[in-house]
Amino acid sequence: MAGILGCILGLLFLPPLVSLVANGIHAGVPVLAAIGIDHLSALVLKTASLAILATVWATILALPFAWLVVRTNIPWRSLWRWLGTIPLAIPSYIGALTYITLLGPAGLVNDVIRSITGNVTPWVTIYGFWGGVFVLGSFTYPIMFLFLTSALERTNPALEEAARSLGHGRLGVFRLVTLPLLRPTILAGGLLIFLYAISDFGALSLLRVQVLTTEIYHQLNTRFDQAAV
Structure with a gap:
């Protein structure tokens, strides 16, 4: 049964993948020449940097939240988890x-500040690289949150209690015991x-961040426009 399911999935996903690779090889040099190797390298670096920073931001949001929900007696824990x-x-x-x-x-926010100060220059803007990091991290942190809550529930609290009995404070217990246990989960999430x-x-x-996906769209859109002409 598993083999049949694997064959079906392969038939569904292999043709577009093969077509993509073939078209990429066929287009190859002209496309790279149009984009520019330096520009492409900068886009790859920028995209990877944004993704890494968004992941870090999501982890910063999710880790203390998961710890509070699982390891403390905050009121309405089920509600907070939901x-x-x-x-x-979203x-x-x-x-x-x-x-x-x-x-x-x-x-x-800028309208309120503008009405108070009279300064028409925007005080803050969400557009750009850091806005992309903030938004993506803020809306993907539940992935890490779900991973971490599950991992914390499977972790034996006695290990943390043993560390406390040896004189470590909460921060020390978290750094020496909890975080190493959660490291594989953090990497997976x-x-x-x-x-x-x-x-x-x-x-x-929407946030006007130029990365690989937006550049691909721009290149495709430009080529379709040229073909239409």
Whole structure:
């Protein structure tokens, strides 16, 4: 049964993959010449940097949240666990639009500051590289949150209690015991977030961040326009 399912999945995904590789080889040099090797290298570096930083930001958000939900007695733990996953149901481009409404040059925050100070220059803007990092990390952190809550629930609290009995404080216990135990989980969740970030188009195009996905769209759009003419 598993073999049949694997064959079906292979038939579904192999043809477009083979076609993509073949077209890429056929286009090859002309496309690279049109884009420019230096520009392409800079785009790859920028895309990877953005994805890594978005992953770090998502981890910074998810790790303490997961620890609070699992390891403390905060009120309404089930509610907090449920609320922590809500951003995962919101497409990243919707999140980008929301933050543009709030933090764009003509957004609510700048309007309030402008009305108070009289200065027409925007004080803050969500557009650009760091806006992309913030939005993608903020809307993908539930992936890491779900991974970490599951891992913390499987971890034996007695290990942390033993470390406390040896005189370590909460920070020491977290650094010496909890974090090493969670490292494989963080790497697994981080890989998913990283892959999501490098494949995102909608949010980054709205935030005017030039990365590989937006450049691919630009190149395809330009070529289709030329073909139509």
